Amino acid sequence: MAAPKKKLDQGDRLVSKNRRAxxxxxxxxxxEAGLVLIGSEVRALREGPANLVEAWIELDRRGEAWVxxxxxxxxxxxxFAHEELRTRKLLLHEAQIEHLREGVHRExxxxxxxxxxxxxxxxxxxxxxxxxKKAYDKRQTLREKDGLREARAAMQRGxxx
Numbered sequence: 001m002a003a004p005k006k007k008l009d010q011g012d013r014l015v016s017k018n019r020r021a022x023x024x025x026x027x028x029x030x031x032e033a034g035l036v037l038i039g040s041e042v043r044a045l046r047e048g049p050a051n052l053v054e055a056w057i058e059l060d061r062r063g064e065a066w067v068x069x070x071x072x073x074x075x076x077x078x079x080f081a082h083e084e085l086r087t088r089k090l091l092l093h094e095a096q097i098e099h100l101r102e103g104v105h106r107e108x109x110x111x112x113x114x115x116x117x118x119x120x121x122x123x124x125x126x127x128x129x130x131x132x133k134k135a136y137d138k139r140q141t142l143r144e145k146d147g148l149r150e151a152r153a154a155m156q157r158g159x160x161x
Contacts, residue, residue, distance in 0.1 A: 015045050015116040015123070018052035023141060025112055025130035031100070033065070034091030035116075035123045040082045041072050045123060048073055050116050057090065057111035057127055059101050065090040067113060067125065090125065103129045 021027065037045075051071035058066050067088050074081045092100075103109045108131070115126035133141070 012120075013118045015118065016049035016052055017115050018055065018113055020053050021112045021114050021128070021130065023133075023138060025110065025128075025132055026137075027112075027114065028103070028109065028129040028131070030114065030126050030128045031092070031096055032119075033096075033125045033127055035067065035125050036089040036091065037123055038082055040075055040080060041086075041088075042123060044072050044075050044082075045116070045118075047075070052113045052116060055113040057100070057113065059097060059104065059111075063094060063097055065092050065097055065100065065111075070113060070116075090127075100127075100129065107131075 050073075054069035054071070055067055056069055058068055060066065067090055069085065070088065071084050072082070072086075074084055100111055104111065107129075109129045110132065111127055112130045113125050114128050117124055117126070
């Protein structure tokens with residue numbers, strides 16, 4: 001179902017990453033999905049990042065997946081511009097869509113966008129089944145990050161002295 005998590009190859013280029021997703025959600029398995037775009041959107045992604053913070057995936061009854069809330073900035077010099085917050089279709093296999101639908105309906109999970117990148121000159125999204133964190137979980141995450149930061153700083157001080 002879900003492809004194993006891989007690092008981006010040399011020819012691939014990260015457009016943007018949703019760092020907020022790992023703070024707001026417990027991320028589960030990830031799936032790579034293609035994205036249906038028009039020409040000005042692809043050019044805009046090559047020139048600058050997309051905003052993925054408010055992006056989520058919606059599954060419809062016809063067995064299609066759509067990304068909503070993904071903001072791709074308009075080009076100032078484009079003759080035929082696009083809408084920034086247009087709903088865009090995802091390219092997924094039927095079995096992948098059913099797996100996502102099962103996670104949403106049975107387990108009460110959400111599907112969030114975690115990364116947008118170019119792979120072989122095609123725009124791909126990394127989407128993840130996620131469960132929302134409670135406020136106390138978010139505080140725990142912040143404490144862990146602070147502890148790691150302090151440990152790294154102490155190691156740096158130890159190397160210099």
